[in-house]
């Protein structure tokens with residue numbers, strides 16, 4: 001195979017590797033976006049739970065204060081009763097005592113309900129945090145997977161020797177332009193011809209064209225699909 005054809009072939013291998021990197025990134029992108037979206041939703045849910053919890057804690061504190069105040073009044077009434085001598089005053093204080101005791105009962109029931117609500121919010125926060133941690137783990141796993149996959153693709157390209165720019169500089173500009181034009185239509189712009197058949201379109205090339213190719217004439221296009229043909233058999237024998 002002509003040196004130029006071989007360079008084109010190698011350039012195509014680099015381009016195929018770069019395509020693979022791009023495809024890998026594109027294939028991972030939706031997955032990463034989905035996880036990111038889930039994380040955002042869980043984080044905002046977590047913030048809402050925290051705000052709800054804070055508000056309920058304030059309510060609980062206020063309600064406890066109310067209970068304590070009524071308990072104080074009850075203690076006061078009990079002291080008073082011990083010192084009372086007349087009936088009228090006695091019944092008045094007793095009535096007040098009853099009223100305050102009922103208030104304590106009512107508020108304590110409310111307080112219990114509030115504590116239950118707070119516990120359930122705390123459970124929801126714990127569940128949310130757990131789910132969030134799972135999503136973060138999932139994200140880290142995916143990121144690690146894509147990073148290692150791309151790194152291995154990059155290593156493969158580097159193992160082929162020069163980078164794309166250096167390689168393309170060695171190629172005749174006319175060849176390069178033609179290669180790039182054909183590659184817009186076919187990823188495999190440069191194809192091998194085996195036993196007279198173009199491996200791009202699988203159509204037999206005319207015998208005379210094939211003979212010219214075997215002779216090593218550079219830059220021949222398949223008459224059917226226009227891909228650039230290379231004679232790999234020739235390349236192998238050169239190696």
Ligand SMILES: [Zn+2]
Nearest residue numbers: 198201222225
């Ligand atoms: Zn063809």
